[in-house]
Amino acid sequence: MIEIKVPTVGESISEVTLLKWTKKDGEWVERDEVIAELESEKATFEVNAEKAGVLTTKWKEGDTLNIGDVLAEIDETAAKPATAAPAPVAEKPQAATAPAKAASAEPAPVTKAAEVKATPVASAIIADKKVNPSAITPSGVGGKIMKHDVLEALNNPGRKSFDGDALFSRNVRQEKMSNLRKTISRRLVEAKNTTAMLTTFNEVDMTRVMEVRKQYKDKFKEVHGVNLGFMSFFAKACAIALGEWPSVNAYIDGDQLIYHDYADISIAVSTPRGLTVPVIRSVESLGMAEIERKVVELAGKARDSKLTAEDLQGGTFTITNGGVFGSLMSTPIINIPQSAILGMHKIQDRPMAINGQVVIRPMMYIALSYDHRIVDGRESVSFLVRVKELLENPELLLFGKDPVKTLLEV
Numbered sequence: 412m413i414e415i416k417v418p419t420v421g422e423s424i425s426e427v428t429l430l431k432w433t434k435k436d437g438e439w440v441e442r443d444e445v446i447a448e449l450e451s452e453k454a455t456f457e458v459n460a461e462k463a464g465v466l467t468t469k470w471k472e473g474d475t476l477n478i479g480d481v482l483a484e485i486d487e488t489a490a491k492p493a494t495a496a497p498a499p500v501a502e503k504p505q506a507a508t509a510p511a512k513a514a515s516a517e518p519a520p521v522t523k524a525a526e527v528k529a530t531p532v533a534s535a536i537i538a539d540k541k542v543n544p545s546a547i548t549p550s551g552v553g554g555k556i557m558k559h560d561v562l563e564a565l566n567n568p569g570r571k572s573f574d575g576d577a578l579f580s581r582n583v584r585q586e587k588m589s590n591l592r593k594t595i596s597r598r599l600v601e602a603k604n605t606t607a608m609l610t611t612f613n614e615v616d617m618t619r620v621m622e623v624r625k626q627y628k629d630k631f632k633e634v635h636g637v638n639l640g641f642m643s644f645f646a647k648a649c650a651i652a653l654g655e656w657p658s659v660n661a662y663i664d665g666d667q668l669i670y671h672d673y674a675d676i677s678i679a680v681s682t683p684r685g686l687t688v689p690v691i692r693s694v695e696s697l698g699m700a701e702i703e704r705k706v707v708e709l710a711g712k713a714r715d716s717k718l719t720a721e722d723l724q725g726g727t728f729t730i731t732n733g734g735v736f737g738s739l740m741s742t743p744i745i746n747i748p749q750s751a752i753l754g755m756h757k758i759q760d761r762p763m764a765i766n767g768q769v770v771i772r773p774m775m776y777i778a779l780s781y782d783h784r785i786v787d788g789r790e791s792v793s794f795l796v797r798v799k800e801l802l803e804n805p806e807l808l809l810f811g812k813d814p815v816k817t818l819l820e821v
Contacts (some may be wrong), residue, residue, distance in 0.1 A: 529556035677726030
């Protein structure tokens with residue numbers, strides 16, 4: 412028997428959670444095949460089979476394990492069953508073609524009949540009364556809508572229970588907090604309790620950025636193979652401003668101030684299991700396309716629970732975008748030990764006074780939460796004003812200076 416133990420994933424990590432088994436108990440596994448996914452307080456990682464053989468699992472999904480615990484055993488002396496899947500070969504990854512990837516990324520549309528499972532009588536009433544099937548709580552086997560389900564919905568318009576329970580249900584559910592959620596909770600409370608956090612606000616006229624995106628988005632996608640989003644503009648603007656206001660890019664370590672002559676910007680990404688903040692390294696040295704590619708890569712890894720500890724460590728500043736969820740204004744919490752975080756928000760058309768005239772402009776509120784122990788008010792406000800200036804004049808992102816002033820050397 413070969414014992415598969417929980418590996419060491421970091422100096423400060425003593426336990427992990429078993430997210431799921433990718434191979435079942437008693438199933439044949441090949442060498443190096445992924446058998447399980449574990450989650451630490453920082454990242455999700457896979458465990459591979461060290462030998463080919465029959466797998467014996469030792470824990471249930473959701474269990475908490477200590478580093479070094481025996482996760483599973485593999486009987487390498489067992490005979491390979493005739494029905495076992497063949498071992499992966501080197502040519503297998505090459506078999507996927509571009510159309511296949513597109514097909515896997517966008518599932519084929521399902522038919523209307525497949526979307527609504529209902530008895531013939533229930534279907535007839537739905538069609539006749541034009542009832543929205545999503546407003547009906549099915550009670551039939553396999554989620555099938557029955558006649559009385561439709562009548563119940565008609566008799567109780569605008570009333571719907573949670574998770575298919577009966578109306579006026581008072582169910583209470585209990586769910587174990589994941590290691591990631593525990594870490595998020597601990598770090599947010601620590602940030603509130605250990606920093607002198609303040610927030611300053613400003614607003615950005617997004618007209619020029621939106622014009623640039625509209626004008627060049629197709630060509631940008633054609634040349635670089637990635638969409639031109641807002642994050643590259645904000646990341647680049649912050650990188651320039653961080654170089655001009657270094658305290659915003661620093662942190663306190665005991666009685667020392669640690670400054671960084673580079674911008675490793677953490678990007679807050681929402682996942683089903685909680686918020687993660689993977690890092691884009693040396694943003695000041697990257698081009699717009701490189702930033703966009705990195706954003707797509709990290710967002711994909713976060714979505715698929717493939718972020719490593721390295722992806723999440725070492726950021727010097729954070730950007731979070733609540734605007735994708737419709738937030739108009741917020742006060743983001745510092746991602747310790749960093750000293751500041753920039754909050755982006757929803758772009759909304761608002762009347763603005765421009766040269767004595769009222770005009771409609773696409774405006775975004777931006778917020779900078781900062782640790783007042785290291786960042787003074789002058790620095791925080793000046794940083795945010797500089798970010799605003801760079802975004803309202805995207806050409807400044809090229810040099811960090813006005814091209815005409817650069818030409819005239821003034």
